[in-house]
Amino acid sequence: MKNKFDVVVIGGGIIGCSIAYYLAKEKLNVAVMESQQIGNKATGAAAGMLGAHSECNDLEIFYPFARDSQKTYIQVQEEIKELSGIDIEHRKGGLLKLAYTESEKRSLNEILALPTVKWYRAEDVKKEIPGISPDIIGAAYIEDDVTVLPTSVCHGFSRSAQLFGTSLFEFTTVISIQKNGSSYLINTTKGIFEANYVVVANGVWSSSFFKELGLEHQLTPVKGECLSVYSENISLKHTLFHDHSCIVPRNNGRLVIGATQIVNEWNEKPTLSGVESLIAKAKTMLPAVTDMKLESFWAGLRPQTVDQRPFIGPHPNDENILFATGHYRNGILLAPATAKMIRDFILKKEIRKDWVEAFKINRSCGTSTSVTTC
Template sequence: MNRKFEVVVIGGGIIGCSIAYYLAKEKIDVAVLDSQKVGGKSTSAAAGMLGAHSEYKEFEHLYPFVRSSQLLYKELVHEIKDKSGIDIELKEGGILKLVYSEEEKRALQPILAHSTVEWMTASDVIEKVPVNASIIGAAYLKEDVHVTPTSACNGLSKTAQLNGASIFEYTEVAEIKKQDGHYVIHTAKGEFEACYVVVASGVWSNRFFQQLGLTNQIIPVKGECLAVINEGKPLDHTLFYNQNYIVQRNNNKLVIGATQKWNDWDERPTIGGIEEIIQKAKEMMPSITEMKIDSYWAGFRPMTFDGYPFIGAHPHGDNLFFAAGHQRNGILMAPATGKMIKDMIVGNQVDKTWVQAFQVDRRNKISL
């Protein structure tokens, strides 16, 4: 078994698999090491919304980055299906960002200025979906579609493998050490060697920051979610209000989420958390009360000190990179992150604004 690679990516969530996908596409010998099953942690807990517009307030100055990532999915859905046969289950229909007051509508003016967003009156919204009649309308985010995260991650992983990448599941990394101009990665299954290392382990990246001489910290923002059975007409549009959502899967399930519990390392959902999201879902779509519960779960959103991910090189260089801390937008930003890391490794030009905003050793939020 080959244990020497040009690049080793630590972390097999959608970020790590996207990096492997873009590197393998360039014929670079890359391996992904994951402590569990690929896509089995935070990726599997996500709803999969590609919310470049619904998250506009947080990423206004970096809209070109998140928008480029959103658009890359239009290529990936075909490339992955043609190469691997896997459907990443990209669902059209967009997001209806519900509005209950004139004040909320005024706050949406920046995104309503985009050609990809339009205002819908309450009567038009209610005609399309069974929402709360007390809304005054909604911002229709036509391009904010969604994918099934595990399908997208598996598609990236499988396609990367078909292009020459190696995937090692249940291979927990204990330590990364520089030795004679390359890296030795110590794992529970022995040693791996690489010229480049990329840490993409979400909230579990902290110990690697510490090992590699950095003080960076990522904290978990626990999100609890619920799936219910929708036996009626499928929900053609995702409903979104105040960071809560109802998403129709390609089956008959609706995914409802999510709580935000800061620095909570317990991956188990709570009764209080599930009650909270049910109440908020009822405020958006009252008929959800009658639907049967299918399942419930929790996952960790990896949060940095300023809400922007760390994407880039270790401040001392040495062919060491990080791609972690994407908070609730890991699915959305995965393609652009994978492409950015690939470009940095092969020496392609990367937008200086992005490099500065995501740099690993930043101390204060950059004014862009």
Template sequence: MKTFYDAGIVGGGVIGLMSAYFLSKAGLKVAIFEKGKIGCGASSAAAGMLGAHTETEKADAFFRFAEESGALYPALAADLLEETGIDIQLVYNGMLKLAMTAEEAVSLKDRALNEPDVEWLSRESVLKKERNLTEYLQGGLFIAKDGQVSPPALCRALARAVQINGGTIFEGAAAGRMRAEPSHYEISAAGETHFCEALVITGGTWSGPLFEGLGISAPVHPVKGECLSVMPDGFRLASTVFHDSCYLVPKSDGSIVIGATMEKGNWRAEPTIQGMASLMEKAVSIMPCMKKSVFQKAWAGLRPAARDAKPYIFKHEGMKNLYAATGHYRNGILLAPKTGEMVRDLILSRQVKPEYAREFGLNRGTEVKS
């Protein structure tokens, strides 16, 4: 017997799950095809930070999208808890973005003057919040609105909610042939052929080959990121701390996640001695007492990145009912709710902000970030 779905979603990371969640909540019959386990890729490797200010210093369309997405989390967390009983561990503990030199201090002070949601704190004020920071501290920005979630809990909650809302999840189901028919798509996965009116590519790092199979040029490459978790000795970190591309993220059990390295083009999702050494060195330079922390575990993930480091979120103009949401790079957790909403709105022909359609469209400019 043939089974038809309103939307077939290829990729079961946080972006595919969030897209399926919003579509199923809108009454669509959805199926997710995941080649491994749900949420097992870059999504589970993320630290879970929700901080638009960390990723950009420009108040552009990307920043506005990130802020709107982050603002969706309180209602989303409450809804998921009610629907599934799973707590995604949303907390707003703020972020300290540190200055270690006079030049960094000047730059961060300028940001505080121009951005309403950030506050410049003197060295003394920062140390009142986190007394164990380095002697080289000059001050820092405090971003009270920044928070975090648990990515594994988020993925579990979304998967359960999709199923509660009538969706189907296929694990160990790599999408083989995807063929466009006049009225639907045929997807070969898990030894069967599935029929979907709309096809949504949310395959993360593996979206590139999926696009190529459909005759679409939208390169996505891996940027390997490594993290580790430690248990501090004799202190607790209150806020997320960030400096020199290194973050220290306090978790509810008292542990601290340290991340993350960046290595373009590496397809091996395994931690290395070199990566761990780099992270440990940076962490100790930020907070010297970290050297006494007890190592817990290390892991790695492959962030999917487009050439300009912005995600693809689009409806293909030349192929009927083909959509994509991928390439979210370092911001998958932060951008997931707004991305899910945008995918839903594109499929249901609802209004999408023109600036977002331009910013994340397939045919945007190809300028490469240095």
């Protein structure tokens, strides 16, 4: 077993695997340490919306970063298919962000100003989606906010990275990280590994490495529960979105209903109250959904930072330790752009200054009333 690497990535979710892929393409010698199985935690629980517009509340920083990531997926799809044979289900159809009140409509104004977003009147939406709620007053249609199948993206990155030489260690828990001269010793259940760079990318569980590495930053788990439903009689081509909930059609004709937001909850199993609230939300968008058959249910933990922006960048005191976590609701969307940024940090390439500042570890977390360290 090889145990010396250029880079050890901790975490085999979509963030860790995309980083491994982009580094391995540059001929770096990479290992991924995953305590369970590839893509089985938050990644496997995500609905897969690439909501650069629909999840956006900041056109200055978040939007261009998210948009870059969203566009990168077109190339990711082709490369991964070619290399690994995996289809990430990059799916046309776009997203309708529904408005039920004038106030909701107004809140869409900012994105409606973008050339990529169009307003559809209620009658147009109803024509396109016969079962849509009669209560909507219209919807913002965003053609580019498409969806992918998150586990397939993650497996695609993982296998493609391996084809470029990456080593993958599943069922391998990292116990500690120790400085050892100019390199690091990564102590795991499978023995000790050595690396020049360590990238911490294991979602909400990255917290424990913050503390170990002398940082005070916190990640809060925000549990998200989902349902998968089916019906032979209902076809949906567009993602429906309202009030942080969505109904996402899959390539096999099933619909995914997601997702709850239970703050500070570590339990990864859906509860009855979660299921109840998902059904209630889905009904307000597509009333006929109540006739659909339940297929399965699951949950995952989103890693949330104080200002809800990810941590992407080096440790304040040690540039050979990098973090890529805290992606909250947008881990799938932001994976390619995050990976490219981590790659560029390691390769000392230029990176957009405002992104570096916005996502660095020791940034200030401004709110209307206070500014603190994140």
